[in-house]
Amino acid sequence: MSTQTLSHKPVGLMQRFASACTTLVQRFLPDPFLFAAILTFVVFLVAMPVTKQNPLQMVDAFAGGFWKLLAFSMQMALVVVTGHAMASAPVFRRGLSSLAHSVKTPGQAILLVTTVSAVSCWVNWGFGLVVGAIFARELAIRVRGVDYRLLIASAYTGFLFWHAGLSGSIPLALASGSNLEAVTAGAVLSPVPVSETLFASMNLVIIAALFVTLPLLNRSMHPMPNEVITIAPETLDNEVKTDQDESAELTPAARLENSVWVSRLLAALGFTYVISYFYENGFALNLNIVNFIFLFTAILLHGTPKRLIAAVAEGTRNTSGILLQFPFYAGIMGMMVAKGPEGSSLAGAMSDFFVNISNEQTFPLFTFISAGIVNFFVPSGGGQWAVQAPIMMPAGEALGVPAAKTAMAIAWGDAWTNMIQPFWALPALSIAGLSARDIMGFCLVSLFVSGAIIAMGLLLF
Known part of the structure; x- marks a missing residue:
């Protein structure tokens, strides 16, 4: 990456604040692996006196949980690999290029990538994480003078919308009614429809406020021309190229490797299932079906098994942080x-601490804050629900707070601090080829602003 020097313009307040946050993060935010290691030590030391457990018990707890995200880790690795494979296909690249073609200025690029990512993450968080980062890369190729770090950060801020959207694990768990009485310690006995969570007026107002504010906020943070960090377009050109001497005689094995019919038949098989899945389940996206669609789209668009294999091999290099x-x-x-x-x-x-200092009016706010803090250590929507539901849901019931509002406060808290939790940024960073330090300064500003908006929504509605 390089610094681009253009004409001088007055420095805005938000630009100065974003610059200060970026400098702070660059100096003090450790590598995401070291961040995880530091959290490990902190939890180990704090949990012992709080829970009255000895060091060996904490070691057992650490080791007992160590492999419990294996399936999820594989899903997230496949998000990166299949997303990269799909995006590197020439046809897909041309489609993204057409979408980005009308964008002429850095400000327009930031507005568009934030909007596309927000909508995509609201539909499905896994889809949004990949599409936002891929689209940001394409805009970096097309738009002169746009800050690459802010493009990727803007794409990642769309992730704020996921837990208030169609793939939000907490509202969907409430709506399913599965094991609700046990999970909520008896506070919720029957399913809570999404009309009271995802489509409640409080949730829709918060979403609308963030949808208007975040793109404008991100655009206002664009660095001054002499501080812009750009990236050479050729370094982002991930179109897969395979070595093949067309004049050479192909062996039977080579003919199969370069056969479009193998890919077409596989794609037909895959998309037959996709159509059947949506017919039977409606628009119920999850990580497995998203990865399935990405993979078979890549199979079809690359045309031959050889091109697909090359694309997957290239994408696999970006999964080390996740694994x-x-x-x-x-x-x-x-x-x-x-x-x-x-x-x-x-x-x-x-969670108990925040319950003890709450009343009926402040309980949703403190639930939101506690969920944001817990999210640093339990960065999983399902895990967050399992940890906090047995405490916060009965407490909310005792204070007269509707179960749907308490649940959405947990959901928003879980999404909120993802802005400065490297865990969920890893897929986007892998696709972008950046480190957490490159984007977290901008995300820190988004954390402050979005936190204020969500808190006001929880207090006023």
Whole structure:
């Protein structure tokens, strides 16, 4: 990447603040793996006196949880690999290029990538994470003078919308009614429809406010021309090229490797299932079906097995952070939920603290804040629900707060601090070829502004 020098313009307040946050993050934010290691040590040391467990018990809790995200880690690795494979196909590249063709200025690029990512993440978080990062890369190729770091950060801020959207795990868990009485410690006995969570007026107002504010906020943070960090377009050209001497005689094996019919038949098989799935389940996206669609789209668009294999091999190089760090977060989650002799866990103690200082008016706000804090250590929507629902839901019921509002406060808290939690940024960073330090300064500003908007929504509605 390089610094682009253009004409001088007055420096805005938000630009100065974003620059200060970026400098702070660059100096003090460790590598995401070290961030996970530091969290591990912190939880290990704090959990012992809080839960009255000894070091060996905490080691057992860490090791007991270490491999519990294996399936999820594989899903997230495949999000990166299949997303990269699909995006590197020439036809897909041309489609993104057409979408980006009308964008002429850095400000327009930031507005568009934030909007596309927000809508995509609201529809499905896995789809949004990949599409936002891929589209940001394409805009970096097309738009002169746009800051590459801010493009990727803007794409990532769309992730704020996921837990208030169609793939939000907490509202969907409430609507399904599965094991609700046990999970909520008896506070919720029957399903809560999405009309009271996802499509409630409070949630829709918060979404609308963020949808208007975030694109404008991100655009206002664009660095001054002499501080813009650009990237050479040729370094982002991920179109797959395979070595093939067309004049050489092809062996039977080589003919199969370069056969479009193998790919077409596989794609027909895959998309037959996709059509059947949506016919039977409606528009119910999950990570498995998203990865399935990405993979078979890549198979079709690359045309031949040889091109697909090359694309997957290139995309696999970007999965190292996920494979290394996710088990450590699973270990942290294991220590967070491990209960001592008195039946208390560190996650439970943190939630109890906020319950004890709440009343009917402030309870949703403190639930939101507590969920944001717990999310640093349990960065999983399902894990967050399992940890906090047995504490916050009965407390909300006792204070007269509707179950739907308490649940959405947890959901918004879980999404909120993702802005400065590297765990979920890893897929986007892998696709972009950046480090967490490159984008987290901008995301820190988004954290402050979005937190104020969500808090006001929870207090006023």
